[in-house]
Amino acid sequence: MSLHLYDTATRRTAAFVPVTPGQVSIYHCGLTVQGPPHIGHIRKEVVFDVLRRWLERSGLEVTIVANVTDIDDKIIAKGREQGRPWFAVAYANERALHAAYEVLGCQPPTYEPRATGHVPEMVEMIATLIERGHAYPATDDSGDVYFDVRSWPEYGALSRQSVDDMQPAEDAPPAGKRDARDFALWKGHKAGDPDSASWTTPWGRGRPGWHLECSAMAGKYLGHEFDIHGGGLDLRFPHHENELAQSRAAGQRFARIWMHNAMLNLGGSKMAKSVGNTLMVSEVVRRVPPIALRYYLLAAHYRSVIEFSEESLAEAATAFERIAGFVTRAAELVGPGEPGDPTAEFVAAMDDDLSVPAALAALHATIGDGQRLLAAGSSPELREVLASVRAMLDVLGVDPLSPVWSGATDDSTDQALDTLVGALLEQRTEARAAQDFQTADRVRDQLTAAGVEIEDTPHGPRWSVKGR
Numbered sequence: 001m002s003l004h005l006y007d008t009a010t011r012r013t014a015a016f017v018p019v020t021p022g023q024v025s026i027y028h029c030g031l032t033v034q035g036p037p038h039i040g041h042i043r044k045e046v047v048f049d050v051l052r053r054w055l056e057r058s059g060l061e062v063t064i065v066a067n068v069t070d071i072d073d074k075i076i077a078k079g080r081e082q083g084r085p086w087f088a089v090a091y092a093n094e095r096a097l098h099a100a101y102e103v104l105g106c107q108p109p110t111y112e113p114r115a116t117g118h119v120p121e122m123v124e125m126i127a128t129l130i131e132r133g134h135a136y137p138a139t140d141d142s143g144d145v146y147f148d149v150r151s152w153p154e155y156g157a158l159s160r161q162s163v164d165d166m167q168p169a170e171d172a173p174p175a176g177k178r179d180a181r182d183f184a185l186w187k188g189h190k191a192g193d194p195d196s197a198s199w200t201t202p203w204g205r206g207r208p209g210w211h212l213e214c215s216a217m218a219g220k221y222l223g224h225e226f227d228i229h230g231g232g233l234d235l236r237f238p239h240h241e242n243e244l245a246q247s248r249a250a251g252q253r254f255a256r257i258w259m260h261n262a263m264l265n266l267g268g269s270k271m272a273k274s275v276g277n278t279l280m281v282s283e284v285v286r287r288v289p290p291i292a293l294r295y296y297l298l299a300a301h302y303r304s305v306i307e308f309s310e311e312s313l314a315e316a317a318t319a320f321e322r323i324a325g326f327v328t329r330a331a332e333l334v335g336p337g338e339p340g341d342p343t344a345e346f347v348a349a350m351d352d353d354l355s356v357p358a359a360l361a362a363l364h365a366t367i368g369d370g371q372r373l374l375a376a377g378s379s380p381e382l383r384e385v386l387a388s389v390r391a392m393l394d395v396l397g398v399d400p401l402s403p404v405w406s407g408a409t410d411d412s413t414d415q416a417l418d419t420l421v422g423a424l425l426e427q428r429t430e431a432r433a434a435q436d437f438q439t440a441d442r443v444r445d446q447l448t449a450a451g452v453e454i455e456d457t458p459h460g461p462r463w464s465v466k467g468r
Contacts (some may be wrong), residue, residue: 001060002351005228006303008236008258009158013353017111018227019256024055027218027255029239030112032069034078034089036096036225039308040271041295044232045263046397047293047302049106049227053395054350065221066109067214068094071116074199086197087116089403100281101412104294105238105397105404106277113217115208117198119199122208125250126185126201134249138176143188143204144401144452146172147211147246149181155245158258159237171209171239183242211242213454218243219252221424229255230340233262234270261302270309279308280444283350291324291405292317295398298356323393324400326374327460330386333378339394340387350395370440421452 003016018024028048031041048064055062069075070090079086094114101108126145129135134151138144149155149163156163168180172187189205194359208216218226231240240258245252264269272277276455284293287310296316300306331337342350343366349358370385393399400406424443431439444454447463455462 002016004351004353005257005259006353008260008421014073016227016257018060019225020250022059022061025051025060025213025222025226026064026228026230027065027226028064028259029214029235030066030068031093031097032072032074033091033093033097034072034074035094035407037100037281038271039097039293040105040232040283041285042100042281043264043306044230044261044298045101045106046104046297048230049397050298050302050356050395051259051354051399052107053115054354055394062110064109065111065113065218065224067217068097068112068114069210069213070094070114071197072210076193079194090232096282103281103285103290104297105291105402111221112308113221115213118213118217118220121206121220122186122212123201124248125212125216125219128204128250129185129246132251134246136382137203138177138188139178140176142172142176142190143186143206144172144176144184144187146177146182146205147185147242147249148178149245150179151181152245152249154248156241157329158181158244158324161237161241169431182272183211183238183244188417207468211239212246214239215250215252215254218254219247224251224402225253228257228259230259230261233260234433236260262305264297264306264308266308268307284313288313288317291398291400292320295320295323295396298396298398299360302354304331309315320398322368323363326370327386327389327393328464329369329374330382330389331401332462333374334383334386336386337383337390339391340384341386342392342395346395356396359396362451363389366392384399421447421463425463427452429461 004013005016006013011398020148026048028044031037046137050169052064053061073088076086078089078412085315093260098108126135129147130137130145133148134148136301137208138146156166163181166181168174172184174180185208186201186203188203189207190360199207211421218229229240236258244254266279281293288296295311297306297315300318321380343362345362349355350357350364366385368390370382370389373379373382373385390399390401394402398405424447426441428443431443447454451465453464
């Protein structure tokens with residue numbers, strides 16, 4: 001295949017060659033479920049969903065693992081604040097994450113392991129690191145176990161830092177550490193922590209460190225060497241740096257390529273719960289259709305920062321309305337058909353490190369050709385253009401005729417709705433023909449109040465359900 005990807009570790013774009021011919025293995029870090037997902041979180045999900053679709057379109061079998069961090073200091077703190085068990089907080093927000101996947105048309109991961117279900121693998125990895133001289137139990141009575149960063153000469157390679165220039169690790173106090181930069185593999189049970197948030201190990205009761213969780217789960221489901229490890233750029237250090245160090249120190253080859261998407265910012269700073277500037281997915285899809293939000297999140301190159309504003313979101317929604325309008329009008333003339341083949345320009349753009357902006361330029365050029373054909377009515381050429389446009393939109397996950405977005409999963413409901421709306425539109429057409437504009441306007445107002453949008457065209461009225 002001709003796909004080239006940018007590797008954060010080498011800072012170079014190179015041809016992608018899978019570990020196993022014909023198969024691709026991907027791990028990307030899922031949500032720490034102390035809260036529901038905001039659109040900054042879900043940008044990563046959309047990016048890797050597009051990557052998956054492109055790889056599958058290229059004929060490859062793709063396995064994607066995205067973990068759920070369901071045990072963490074922040075989750076326990078949220079449980080205390082809300083007066084309910086930490087695991088109830090985690091589960092409620094995990095369900096919110098799944099709802100965000102679904103509403104934005106993201107395919108679920110092949111596997112979605114929870115950290116709490118993989119403690120034995122984590123304990124085994126800690127034991128291996130201690131045996132190899134890269135980890136040690138805390139020198140105080142905390143019950144913590146730390147990774148010895150100075151024992152691994154390559155530590156800092158991913159983020160290109162020297163250990164001496166790093167700040168102390170903030171995941172545990174320095175009292176029991178050999179070096180303040182050493183990070184926690186295991187956190188001993190502390191007074192006041194719920195007993196349910198701890199497991200028995202050779203080093204005492206406690207819970208896993210965040211970085212260890214991903215290494216253990218990636219190794220279990222993808223093996224000791226896999227193709228791509230991804231996540232937001234903010235995870236490159238310390239999370240991914242620590243994953244890489246502990247996995248390599250344990251004897252694993254780990255990821256061949258590191259892919260990081262840039263942040264989605266609000267007011268010049270990273271969108272994050274900690275600074276209170278979040279925009280929850282569940283809130284934003286009340287203001288724009290979910291398919292338009294997905295289009296907004298994928299339109300920029302995945303390595304480019306998105307500066308969020310309501311104006312830019314509205315502009316993206318309007319731009320997508322024009323795309324969907326062409327698809328709808330063309331399908332009315334020649335039938336929806338099936339997605340065909342993307343243009344050569346689109347393929348070249350996607351193979352160039354998923355250059356979606358260039359791919360969208362190719363899409364718009366093809367739609368421009370289609371708009372000129374529309375004026376002449378139905379034709380084989382228009383049918384071919386529509387098939388190509390649908391293929392490109394399918395790769396991006398925004399084909400408005402896909403069952404995911406069209407709601408065509410319940411034929412009986414769609415047929416009933418079509419019959420009812422069609423009858424009302426026929427009444428409106430008859431009233432207008434009789435110049436009974438009061439009745440015609442009343443019918444239109446009734447449909448609008450029900451969320452049905454009407455567009456009068458040379459080929460007759462067209463209707464759609466708002467938000468679909």
